[in-house]
Structure formats: C-alpha cells, structure tokens
Amino acid sequence: MSRFVSIAEARGADGLRMACIRRIPSPWQEAAKGIFHAKGLDCLYAAQTDGDVEEAIADWAGDSSFPVVAYRKEKLRTGWVEILLLAERLAPEPALIPADAGQRAWMFGLAHEICGEMGIGWCMRLLMLKAGMDHSEGVALPPEPTAKLAAKYGFNPTHVARAEDRVVAVLGVLAEVLGDAEYFIGGGLSALDIYWATMANLITPLDADRLPMSRFMRGVYASKNERVLAAMTPALAAHQTRVYERHLELPVPM
Ligand SMILES: N[C@@H](CCC(=O)N[C@@H](CS)C(=O)NCC(=O)O)C(=O)O
Structure with a gap:
C-alpha cells in the first residue's frame, strides 16, 4: 500500500x-x-x-x-x-479461518475476546478514556472528542469497573493458548494472530521506526497499567512482533 x-x-x-x-x-x-x-x-x-x-x-x-x-x-x-x-x-488463500468447525468456533470465540464488545480492544479503550479523563496516567485527552468516544463506546460504570480484570484474564487465556508455539491455532497464521498483533499495539505499541505515530498518540496507546503489562508475557510480545515481521507491512503505512 x-x-x-x-x-x-x-x-x-x-x-x-x-x-x-x-x-x-x-x-x-x-x-x-x-x-x-x-x-x-x-x-x-x-x-x-x-x-x-x-x-x-x-x-x-x-x-x-x-x-x-x-x-x-x-x-x-x-x-x-x-x-x-x-x-x-x-482471496481464499492463504486461509485465515480454520476449515475445521471446532477450530473455527474456537478461533472466533478467542477473536471476540480480542475484537468484540468488552474484548481487549474495547476494554483498553475504556481504560484509555478513563485515564485520559482523570489524567491518572499523565496523559490528558481533549474533552470534546473524548466525551464523544465515551458516549459511543460503552463508557458506563459497570463496564469500566470490569475492563482491567477482563484484559488481564483474556491475556492469560491467550498466553496459555499460545504456549511456546509461533501461532495460536493449527501451527500457521490465522486471523487470530493478526487480531492479536494489531490489538497488542494498544498495550505495547511497536517501536517508532515500525509504527510511526506522534509522541502524544504513543503516550496514549502505551499502557501504563501494571497488571496489564505484567499479563503481557514475553511470548505474547514476541508473537506480536513475529506476526508483523513475517506477515504484515512494515513500517506500518499510516
Ligand atoms: N466497527 C468495528 C470497530 C471499529 C471501531 O471501534 N473504531 C473506532 C476506533 S477507536 C473508531 O472509529 N472511533 C472513532 C469514531 O467512532 O468516530 C467493529 O466493531 O468491528
């Protein structure tokens, strides 16, 4: 591109x-x-x-x-x-959805925990909005767009209170599923690998050479949440870079 x-x-x-x-x-x-x-x-x-x-x-x-x-x-x-x-x-090939129905159900379930409502991306956005509103992580978000995003993306007390535990729990599941393998499912690339690699930028963004963005946006993206960072295991971090290096465009076209 x-x-x-x-x-x-x-x-x-x-x-x-x-x-x-x-x-x-x-x-x-x-x-x-x-x-x-x-x-x-x-x-x-x-x-x-x-x-x-x-x-x-x-x-x-x-x-x-x-x-x-x-x-x-x-x-x-x-x-x-x-x-x-x-x-x-x-483009049926390379297939990114498992042909086996059981594996497919498993992949979409895990992918929902990354991409769906109250999945990792959704919850990290709630945590980001919260930190940006109360300035608790040293980043102040501009009030007007922040309020718009909050209203649109489920910034309610119940979900905000659950977001951190959710992210930590799902990271635990992903780390367990990955183990010491290179890919999550079936020994090769699936959409789940791409979802994780791209969503992981909301916790530990790729370095500036590979993922160019402003210092401000990097500050907003890079998580300072200690529990979340502790749940981001070396294997999950290595998977994020591996998928980018092998399968995605670098530097990321912005
Ligand atoms: N529609 C996507 C999610 C897309 C999404 O959440 N996009 C956000 C990223 S922060 C966005 O575009 N926000 C800006 C806006 O809604 O104006 C899905 O559910 O698969």
Missing part, C-alpha cells in the same frame, strides 16, 4: 476499498489492513482529505467509525467479522 485517496474517490471507485483514519493505528483498521495484506488483496485505501466534505466517512457510511470496507456495490462493512469473511471470500 503506498497512498491514500480521498473518501470521495473511494466512494466513486469499484472493487475493494477501505476508509481509514491516518496517523493513528486504530486496531480494527490495522487488523483489516493486515488481513488484506496477508492475502495479497489489492485494496484502495482512503482517508479524509481537504477536498472531501466534512465528516466524509460518516457521510458515506452513516457513522464516523473506521474502518469502512466497500466492495463493488455490496453493502458497506464495518464489523471485524464481516470484513474477515469478505476477505476470505475474495
């Missing part, structure tokens, strides 16, 4: 397109990019430009979340499962 076009150009194009945010490694977006890259799928990447209408992604998809994936005239896809299923259909 070498360039981003405008949202307007992506809307008018055919084939596979993805609306993104630039300069922030939003994990759901990076997972989708990673899946397309691993499969060698040719995708037109787009982001808001000066020539676009304001809030061009929302204008297109009815919501400001990214990524938004378009393929031909099919319905727009924004959820991580539907994006993966589309990619698997367009």
Whole structure:
C-alpha cells in the first residue's frame, strides 16, 4: 500500500476499498489492513482529505467509525467479522479461518475476546478514556472528542469497573493458548494472530521506526497499567512482533 485517496474517490471507485483514519493505528483498521495484506488483496485505501466534505466517512457510511470496507456495490462493512469473511471470500488463500468447525468456533470465540464488545480492544479503550479523563496516567485527552468516544463506546460504570480484570484474564487465556508455539491455532497464521498483533499495539505499541505515530498518540496507546503489562508475557510480545515481521507491512503505512 503506498497512498491514500480521498473518501470521495473511494466512494466513486469499484472493487475493494477501505476508509481509514491516518496517523493513528486504530486496531480494527490495522487488523483489516493486515488481513488484506496477508492475502495479497489489492485494496484502495482512503482517508479524509481537504477536498472531501466534512465528516466524509460518516457521510458515506452513516457513522464516523473506521474502518469502512466497500466492495463493488455490496453493502458497506464495518464489523471485524464481516470484513474477515469478505476477505476470505475474495482471496481464499492463504486461509485465515480454520476449515475445521471446532477450530473455527474456537478461533472466533478467542477473536471476540480480542475484537468484540468488552474484548481487549474495547476494554483498553475504556481504560484509555478513563485515564485520559482523570489524567491518572499523565496523559490528558481533549474533552470534546473524548466525551464523544465515551458516549459511543460503552463508557458506563459497570463496564469500566470490569475492563482491567477482563484484559488481564483474556491475556492469560491467550498466553496459555499460545504456549511456546509461533501461532495460536493449527501451527500457521490465522486471523487470530493478526487480531492479536494489531490489538497488542494498544498495550505495547511497536517501536517508532515500525509504527510511526506522534509522541502524544504513543503516550496514549502505551499502557501504563501494571497488571496489564505484567499479563503481557514475553511470548505474547514476541508473537506480536513475529506476526508483523513475517506477515504484515512494515513500517506500518499510516
Ligand atoms: N466497527 C468495528 C470497530 C471499529 C471501531 O471501534 N473504531 C473506532 C476506533 S477507536 C473508531 O472509529 N472511533 C472513532 C469514531 O467512532 O468516530 C467493529 O466493531 O468491528
């Protein structure tokens, strides 16, 4: 991937397109990019430009979340499962979804614990918003967008109170499933590996050479939560870099 076009150009194009945010490694977006890259799928990447209408992604998809994936005239896809299923259909090889039904159920269950509501990404976002609001980790988030994200992504007392335990528990499961293997399932790359590698940037972002972002964003992303950092085992950290080095584009195109 070498360039981003405008949202307007992506809307008018055919084939596979993805609306993104630039300069922030939003994990759901990076997972989708990673899946397309691993499969060698040719995708037109787009982001808001000066020539676009304001809030061009929302204008297109009815919501400001990214990524938004378009393929031909099919319905727009924004959820991580539907994006993966589309990619698997367009490029069956390398398969990123296990053919075996039991393994498939296992993979999607674990992937939900990473990408779904109250999964690792969701919970890390809640913790990030909390720290950004009470300045407890030395990072102050700008109030207006923070309030918008909080309202949109389940910042309620019950879930905020559970978020840290959730992340620690799921990291424990992932560490156990991985053991000393190179991949989570079946000895080779699956979507689960890509989900983990990209979502792990919300805890320990790849270094600045491989994942360029502003010092401020890096400060927001890098977790300071001691329990979470302790649950990020050396094997999980090594898996994150291994998957990027072997299967994803580096430096990450931002
Ligand atoms: N829709 C995705 C999740 C995408 C998502 O949560 N995107 C966030 C990343 S922080 C976003 O775009 N936030 C900005 C906004 O909603 O305006 C899924 O459920 O698979």
